[in-house]
Amino acid sequence: MSSQSRRLALIGLIIASTLALVHAQSGPGDLFGKVTDVAGAPVPGARVSLSGPLLAQPQTTVTSSAGVYQFAQLPPGSYTVSFTMTGFFPLTRGSVVIGAGAHVALDVALALAPAPVPARDATPTPAPGGLKPGEVAVELETALGKILIAVDMTHAPITSTNFLKYVDGGFYNGGRVHRVTRPDN
Secondary structure (H helix, E strand, O other): OOHHHHHHHHHHHHHHHHHHHHHHHHOOEEEEEEEEEOOOOEOOOOEEEEEOOOOOOOEEEEOOOOOEEEEEEEOOEEEEEEEEOOOEOOEEEEEEEEOOOOEEEOOEEEOEOOOOOOOOOOOOOOOOOOOOOOEEEEEEEEOOEEEEEEEEOOOOHHHHHHHHHHHHOOOOOOOOOOOOOOOOO
16 A cells, blocks of 8 residues: 555545534433432432523423433433432532533432421410410420420510521421520529
8 A cells, every 4th residue: 555545545534533522512411310318218209400501492301210210312402400309408509510421420318397387277276374464485395295385476576586487397297306504504
């Protein structure tokens, strides 16, 4: 083979390799993953939504019984992925980059949300000895029994309002009570 034939063969090989590389870098990518709870158990039926500027409209899927989801044939770009499931806090991951021809794994763990608390009755349960004007009763149920709290809205309106907001929001559900003391008491 002459040196000119070798050069032409080498140039042809370089062009073919470059075209193959360009083709591989211009194809769609995939996004997949698994949704679990914080203990690692799969979360079946979770709603996974994908949005991004290159999509005509957001795409949505639901996780399988194993907690697995997948979005195929995505144009290369940056995406936002949202995960929602009843009983769990929603989770959103932004700036998820899908490269050309890439297979991107995005596993997430959802945290349990507190159970909704029914609204407090407008007529509070009186504490032992009755309530004073401006007090609101809150019943704290523990494994050792019930504790009735008289929240003094008159003398501590800001603190009381904040405490009642947390009670109504269910932030104390499943919580622990700690007593803080000094060595002298």
